[in-house]
Amino acid sequence: MQALLDAYNAIQIFMEKGGPVLYGVLIVTFWMWILIIERVWYFFLGARADIHRVVAAWEARPERRSWYAHKIRQAMIAEVSENLQANVEMIKTLVATCPLVGLLGTVTGMVTVFDVMAVLGSGNARAMADGVSKATIPTMAGMVAALSGVFMSSWIERRAKREAERLADSLTMDH
DSSP states (O other): OHHHHHHHHHHHHHHHHHHHHHHHHHHHHHHOOOOOOOHHIIIIIEEEEEEEHHHHHHOOOOOSHHHHHHHHHHHHHHHHHHHTTHHHHHHHHHHHHHHHHHHHHHHHHHHHHHHHHHHHHHTTTTHHHHHHHHHHHHHHHHHHHHHHHHHHHHHHHHHHHHHHHHHHHHHOOOO
């Protein structure tokens, strides 16, 4: 229990040193990871059911060689591909937003530094340290969050493309 309390206190101190913009980074990162977890959950639980449903519907067709059958096949693949690609663009947008929100922290932190310099002069480094931490911590947090999101969004895109190609390969045009 003490370790949990210590972790909470460390996070609270980190958030205070980073300033209010760090909460913005936290919110963007939270939503990004909610969408990432949803996509991973879908790939491991829902995608297989969708693919099996489409394959079964295709295999149940008595005729698969006509122009109409070809168009129905394309529509089935497009439907599953759309399900596989859901939320990918939003995840990529949130990944791109993380460093931008962090840079907002840089700007607000530097404004704090300049305010201290205007009031106390440039000789008081200790007074400027608060603004410097508010300038650097959100930027670092935004970059770390973006890096984790880039890795996962790339994985999700590759997985969606691979599953759609596998589905297209399994819908044969014979009969």
